[in-house]
Amino acid sequence: MRKFLKKQSMTVGLPPGSLVHIGEKKTSESKLSVFCYNEESLHEEEPGDVAELPVKKKQNMTTWINMDGVHDIYKVEQIGKLFGLHPLVLEDIVNTDQRPKVEDYEDYLFITVKMMYIDGDENEITSEQISLVLFDSMVLSFQEGEGDVFNTVRDRLRKGKGKLRKSGADYLMYSLLDAIVDNYFSVLERVGTNLEEIEDVVVYSPTPEILKEVYYLKQDLVVLRKSIWPLREVISGLQRLETSLVQDSTDVYLRDIYDHTIQTIETIETYRDVTSGMMDIYLSSVSNKMNEIMKVLTIFAAIFIPLTFIAGVYGMNFKVMPELDWYYGYPLVWLVMIGVGLCMLLYFHRKGWV
Numbered sequence: 001m002r003k004f005l006k007k008q009s010m011t012v013g014l015p016p017g018s019l020v021h022i023g024e025k026k027t028s029e030s031k032l033s034v035f036c037y038n039e040e041s042l043h044e045e046e047p048g049d050v051a052e053l054p055v056k057k058k059q060n061m062t063t064w065i066n067m068d069g070v071h072d073i074y075k076v077e078q079i080g081k082l083f084g085l086h087p088l089v090l091e092d093i094v095n096t097d098q099r100p101k102v103e104d105y106e107d108y109l110f111i112t113v114k115m116m117y118i119d120g121d122e123n124e125i126t127s128e129q130i131s132l133v134l135f136d137s138m139v140l141s142f143q144e145g146e147g148d149v150f151n152t153v154r155d156r157l158r159k160g161k162g163k164l165r166k167s168g169a170d171y172l173m174y175s176l177l178d179a180i181v182d183n184y185f186s187v188l189e190r191v192g193t194n195l196e197e198i199e200d201v202v203v204y205s206p207t208p209e210i211l212k213e214v215y216y217l218k219q220d221l222v223v224l225r226k227s228i229w230p231l232r233e234v235i236s237g238l239q240r241l242e243t244s245l246v247q248d249s250t251d252v253y254l255r256d257i258y259d260h261t262i263q264t265i266e267t268i269e270t271y272r273d274v275t276s277g278m279m280d281i282y283l284s285s286v287s288n289k290m291n292e293i294m295k296v297l298t299i300f301a302a303i304f305i306p307l308t309f310i311a312g313v314y315g316m317n318f319k320v321m322p323e324l325d326w327y328y329g330y331p332l333v334w335l336v337m338i339g340v341g342l343c344m345l346l347y348f349h350r351k352g353w354v
Contacts, residue, residue: 022094022095022096022097024096024144024145028069028145028146029069029072030067030068030069030070030071030072030075031046031067031068031069031146032046032047032048032050032053032065032066032067032068033045033046033065033066033068034046034047034053034054034063034064034065034066035063035064035154035157036054036058036061036062036063036064037061037062037064037157037165038060038061038062038165039160039165039166042157042158042160042165044158050075050078050079050082051078053065053079053082055082055083057136057137057138058137061137062137062138062139062167062168062169062172063137063138063139063169064138064139064141064157064172065079065138065139065140065141066140066141066142066143066150067079067140067141067142067143068143068144068145068146069143069144069145069146070093070094070096070131070142070143070144071094071144073094076090076093076094076142077090079140083133083135083140084107085108085133086105089103089105089110089133092110092112092131093112093131093142096128096129096144097129098112098129098131099112099230100112100113100114100227100230100231100233100234101230101233101234101237102234102237102238102241104241104243107135108133108134108135108245109132109133109134109173109238109241109243109245109246110131110132110133111131111132111133111134111173111177111234111238112129112130112131112132113129113130113132113177113180113231113234114127114128114129114130114180114227114228114231115127115128115129115130115143115148115149115180115183116128116180116183116184116187116224116227117147117148117149117183117186117187118186118187118190125187125190125191125220125224127223127227128143128144128145128148129143129144130142130143130148130176130180132173132176132177134169134170134173134245134246135169135245136169136244136245137168137169138169139169139172139173139176141176149179149180149182149183150176150179152179153172153175153176153179156175167250168247169245170245170246170247170250171247171250171253173246174250174253174254174257177235177257178253178256178257178260181231181257181260181261181264182260184228184260184264185260185264187224188224188264188267188268188271191217191220191221191224191271192267192271194213194217195217195271195274195275195278198210198213198214198217198278199274199278199281202214202278202281202282202285203281203285204285206282206285206286206289210282211279211282214275214278214279214282217275218272218275218276218279221268221271221272221275222272224268225265225268225269225272228261228264228265228268229265231261232258232261232262232265235254235257235258235261236258238254239251239254239255239258295353299348299353302344302348303341303344303345306340306344307337307340307341310333310336310337310340311337314333
């Protein structure tokens with residue numbers, strides 16, 4: 001999760017609209033994919049060049065153009081010129097540390113959100129910025145790299161099931177946002193599982209290593225909150241915008257995303273409270289464990305103090321000590337010492353200390 005931190009110093013002093021990629025450096029080539037569809041047909045392709053992208057609106061067809069790899073600034077700039085995107089929009093696309101937002105440019109809407117998923121290779125939470133541009137009959141999506149949560153949307157397009165193929169670009173935009181928000185629940189489920197596992201260890205066998213896990217988990221939740229919290233403003237903004245690009249029939253679906261977003265935020269707040277409580281539980285568990293150790297040591301010390309006194313008395317080098325000449329003096333001292341120790345243990349037991 002520490003991958004969220006990105007450098008902004010590279011853009012200091014540059015004029016607005018300067019294209020500087022900020023984010024994780026990618027070595028793979030960028031990739032384009034196109035879906036053109038309506039209720040009766042679907043055309044899918046992967047153009048090798050920006051010049052091959054469909055620009056003109058096809059009658060009764062909706063187009064989805066996706067680009068993986070915004071580190072390819074030249075290709076992003078080409079797409080911007082091809083579709084008439086504002087330079088500030090292109091700047092926000094390649095700057096992958098944007099806060100989720102929605103902006104109205106009259107002819108199109110620009111949306112940035114955070115997509116989160118579990119990286120199968122490293123088995124950790126990965127965050128990626130998704131930029132969406134909504135036109136009248138077209139959606140452009142820009143991703144940092146390959147791998148996303150849109151496979152369910154692609155499958156629905158290919159199988160022609162549901163409302164997606166029958167609806168326009170605004171419903172496609174909703175479907176992409178819905179896939180992103182729904183995947184938040186999978187991420188939070190993984191966080192919840194980790195919380196349960198860590199909580200058991202914190203209570204029964206706290207170690208410095210588990211404290212680090214709690215600390216990292218708390219950091220992850222802070223970043224999750226920072227990424228997801230503004231999303232409710234994005235969805236609410238889409239509902240309030242007076243634009244013909246979003247049909248009234250799509251509002252009800254946007255409200256559903258809004259409800260899911262609020263639910264994820266509430267879950268994150270709950271997990272944050274639990275994590276903060278786990279820090280206190282860890283300190284209490286360590287303190288209790290230390291108290292138990294100190295209690296045992298104190299009991300042993302209390303038992304051996306009188307025994308040490310007896311041994312010290314008979315260790316003195318005085319000539320006139322009648323007990324030194326007794327035949328049974330040695331075993332008698334042992335019996336006295338054992339009796340004193342047993343009496344003290346019995347007393348501690350009745351007090352409930354052992």
